[in-house]
Amino acid sequence: xxxxxxxxxxxxxxxxxxxxARRIPLSRERFVAWADAQAGAVLVxxxxxxxxxxxxxxxxxxxxxxxxxxxxxxxxxxFHFVGLLNYRKLLLGSEQEHFLGRLGDLGVTGWxxxxxxxxxxxxxxxxxxxxxxxxxxxxVGHLLVAAAGLLALWLVVRTLAAGGRPGTLVxxxxxxxxxxxxxxLVGLLLAVLCAQQLPGRRFFRVVFLLPMMITPVGVAYTFRxxxxxxxxxxxxxxxxxxxxxxxxxxxxxxxRIAVMIGDLWQWTPFMFIVLLAxxxxxxxxxxxxxxVDGASRWQIFWHITLPQxxxxxxxxxxxxxxxxxxxxDMPNVLTGxxxxxxxxxxxxxxxxxWRSLDYGTSAxxxxxxxxxVTFVGIAYVRLLHRRTxxxx
Amino acid sequence: xxxxxxxxxxxxxxxxxxxSYLILSAWAFVVLFPLYWLAITAFKLPIxxxxxxxxxxxxxxxxxxxxxxxxxxxxxxxxxxxxxNTVVVGVTSSLLTLILGAAATYGLSRFTYxxxxxxxxxxxxxxxxxxxxxxxxxxxxxxxAGGLGAFALARATALRRIRGPRLGNAxxxxxxxxxxxLPPVAIVIPIYxxxxxxxxxxxxxxxxxxxxxxxxPIAVWLLRDYFQTxxxxxxxxxxxxxxxxxxxxxxxxxxxxxxxxxxxxxxxxVLAWNEYLLALFLSSAKxxxxxxxxxxxxxxxxxxxxxxxxxxxxxxxxxxxxxIVLERYIARGLLLGAVRG
Numbered sequence: 001x002x003x004x005x006x007x008x009x010x011x012x013x014x015x016x017x018x019x020x021a022r023r024i025p026l027s028r029e030r031f032v033a034w035a036d037a038q039a040g041a042v043l044v045x046x047x048x049x050x051x052x053x054x055x056x057x058x059x060x061x062x063x064x065x066x067x068x069x070x071x072x073x074x075x076x077x078x079f080h081f082v083g084l085l086n087y088r089k090l091l092l093g094s095e096q097e098h099f100l101g102r103l104g105d106l107g108v109t110g111w112x113x114x115x116x117x118x119x120x121x122x123x124x125x126x127x128x129x130x131x132x133x134x135x136x137x138x139x140v141g142h143l144l145v146a147a148a149g150l151l152a153l154w155l156v157v158r159t160l161a162a163g164g165r166p167g168t169l170v171x172x173x174x175x176x177x178x179x180x181x182x183x184x185l186v187g188l189l190l191a192v193l194c195a196q197q198l199p200g201r202r203f204f205r206v207v208f209l210l211p212m213m214i215t216p217v218g219v220a221y222t223f224r225x226x227x228x229x230x231x232x233x234x235x236x237x238x239x240x241x242x243x244x245x246x247x248x249x250x251x252x253x254x255x256r257i258a259v260m261i262g263d264l265w266q267w268t269p270f271m272f273i274v275l276l277a278x279x280x281x282x283x284x285x286x287x288x289x290x291x292v293d294g295a296s297r298w299q300i301f302w303h304i305t306l307p308q309x310x311x312x313x314x315x316x317x318x319x320x321x322x323x324x325x326x327x328x329d330m331p332n333v334l335t336g337x338x339x340x341x342x343x344x345x346x347x348x349x350x351x352x353x354w355r356s357l358d359y360g361t362s363a364x365x366x367x368x369x370x371x372x373v374t375f376v377g378i379a380y381v382r383l384l385h386r387r388t389x390x391x392x
Numbered sequence: 393x394x395x396x397x398x399x400x401x402x403x404x405x406x407x408x409x410x411x412s413y414l415i416l417s418a419w420a421f422v423v424l425f426p427l428y429w430l431a432i433t434a435f436k437l438p439i440x441x442x443x444x445x446x447x448x449x450x451x452x453x454x455x456x457x458x459x460x461x462x463x464x465x466x467x468x469x470x471x472x473x474x475x476x477n478t479v480v481v482g483v484t485s486s487l488l489t490l491i492l493g494a495a496a497t498y499g500l501s502r503f504t505y506x507x508x509x510x511x512x513x514x515x516x517x518x519x520x521x522x523x524x525x526x527x528x529x530x531x532x533x534x535x536x537a538g539g540l541g542a543f544a545l546a547r548a549t550a551l552r553r554i555r556g557p558r559l560g561n562a563x564x565x566x567x568x569x570x571x572x573x574l575p576p577v578a579i580v581i582p583i584y585x586x587x588x589x590x591x592x593x594x595x596x597x598x599x600x601x602x603x604x605x606x607x608x609p610i611a612v613w614l615l616r617d618y619f620q621t622x623x624x625x626x627x628x629x630x631x632x633x634x635x636x637x638x639x640x641x642x643x644x645x646x647x648x649x650x651x652x653x654x655x656x657x658x659x660x661x662v663l664a665w666n667e668y669l670l671a672l673f674l675s676s677a678k679x680x681x682x683x684x685x686x687x688x689x690x691x692x693x694x695x696x697x698x699x700x701x702x703x704x705x706x707x708x709x710x711x712x713x714x715x716i717v718l719e720r721y722i723a724r725g726l727l728l729g730a731v732r733g
Contacts, residue, residue, distance in 0.1 A: 351577065
């Protein structure tokens with residue numbers, strides 16, 4: 001039904017150029033007729049204007065902010081244009097260790113890991129390139145993704161190596177990629193189990209949905225209570241293992257894992273609920289046919305169910321990828337970004353800078369985040385999402 | 393055996409059922425235990441918390457209402473005000489979002505829009521120039537009027553002859569929905585400065601405006617499908633009977649889309665209820681919302697888990713009730729959104 005112009009002969013709105021005004025007596029009917037003719041614009045314009053005013057213009061202004069320095073002057077403030085200085089500061093200057101992290105020394109194992117991961121990534125990319133028509137635009141796209149991916153991988157491996165320390169960029173990547181992968185796997189497992197004919201599955205469905213609705217701030221504090229090694233419910237276990245009064249908050253990986261567990265708890269429901277709905281709406285005939293042909297449970301899942309839900313699965317992963325990049329509440333409340341900056345995400349980094357009145361660098365961090373999100377989003381859609389949606 | 397499978401292809405065998413139940417129950421425990429712990433901590437005395445964990449009320453410890461009394465009676469206004477703020481901001485912003493979103497979505501599903509890209513770019517360029525003019529010290533009334541005048545002039549003369557690419561409905565919808573990609577932190581500082589200039593910082597109005605902008609893309613995304621499933625014939629017959637657009641929308645379309653509208657409203661409401669980042673930037677004392685109040689607990693008084701549990705319970709109670717009511721709608725809405733992309 002999309003794109004049809006059904007009722008009456010309403011002219012294409014939105015581009016309605018004012019017609020030559022004839023002198024006509026004002027009347028209610030004419031006004032109603034005029035308003036009717038403008039309905040298209042009247043309906044859409046408010047939303048467009050709100051988004052323009054509060055998303056697009058702030059975005060442009062942010063770009064300007066990221067290129068300038070905030071200066072308080074008497075009776076207010078002004079922004080002094082400094083060019084790319086703020087970005088330089090992030091990548092090379094005083095904020096480098098905070099943003100990118102400190103590079104460690106790659107030992108032999110580090111190089112092996114890096115080479116292995118890079119090899120796998122390049123192999124997958126090459127396969128995806130060969131799979132389609134060899135157009136220049138696709139070649140350039142794949143090369144870009146390969147370059148960016150290798151650079152990112154190099155940064156991750158170097159900062160996680162001995163003596164290194166990941167910056168907020170790498171920490172955010174860890175949250176996003178490891179977090180979303182975990183959430184997807186757990187969500188898929190639960191959805192597959194819940195899609196079976198089991199008595200009482202409605203109970204599970206409602207219970208599994210709950211965490212998604214709960215304020216992240218509340219979730220964060222609840223997990224702080226639970227993970228307290230002295231007063232939390234698992235204190236006896238921690239005691240027994242010899243970890244009594246060892247505070248995970250002081251260990252970078254302990255803190256990061258706590259943040260990721262909180263995030264997993266909160267966002268698995270989203271994956272679960274959408275995947276379950278997708279599983280329940282798939283057509284039963286192929287499965288029945290496969291059963292008649294004697295296919296095993298695993299074969300059915302791998303060859304029939306998974307391809308059927310692939311488009312939806314790909315979309316929820318995309319949505320979660322984009323949302324996960326914005327992670328803020330959980331690390332801010334759970335660990336305050338600490339120890340040091342070990343659990344700080346990019347949004348939190350921008351917030352910390354904003355609080356210290358460094359608006360320019362804060363905007364630069366925000367813009368870097370926007371750039372990374374956009375790049376990952378577009379690469380994901382081009383390389384994976386399109387294929388699943390056209391195949392499925 | 394084949395026959396049994398065919399009648400119900402997803403019924404598991406006994407072993408599979410047991411394993412399934414084990415896994416599902418394990419995750420249900422993972423989900424519910426934190427909530428249980430929250431609930432019992434809210435009834436503990438400090439001594440019951442500080443002397444190591446106690447698990448079962450009445451057996452391990454004697455429940456007490458002291459934390460509830462402290463939060464609801466002693467601190468009455470300090471708790472009530474943020475609560476009221478959250479309710480007011482949540483309801484107002486969700487209603488506004490719903491109205492704007494429903495109108496836009498309906499328009500996009502029933503009209504054909506073809507806007508010249510050149511017009512859009514001219515408008516944007518004009519707006520940026522106007523902003524610069526204001527920043528350089530021109531009175532804003534003059535700058536805005538000049539900008540609009542220039543745009544109208546350009547549109548009436550030069551733009552008419554350009555035959556560039558046009559933006560259709562799908563482009564507009566995609567543009568709106570793609571705003572979800574925008575990290576809020578990338579736009580919050582300009583919004584902060586804007587509200588500071590308008591003297592709206594730390595007011596409910598500021599939060600409402602910010603939340604409308606933040607949630608509008610989600611409303612459009614969720615509502616798009618509901619409007620497209622409404623049969624167009626009803627609207628056509630109403631038009632033949634002489635109803636105008638607005639009457640059709642008000643009398644026929646909105647009642648038919650009511651379930652979708654309610655579900656979308658509640659979903660947006662939950663998002664606004666839980667929102668933290670924008671509230672952190674835009675409000676401090678007067679317009680403080682519940683997430684801020686909860687987050688502030690730690691900073692002011694150290695981890696006093698019993699008070700914090702009460703606050704968290706007060707905050708999540710309504711949304712848990714909503715989640716139970718909403719379960720079906722959410723699944724459907726999100727699935728349709730996800731299929732469409």
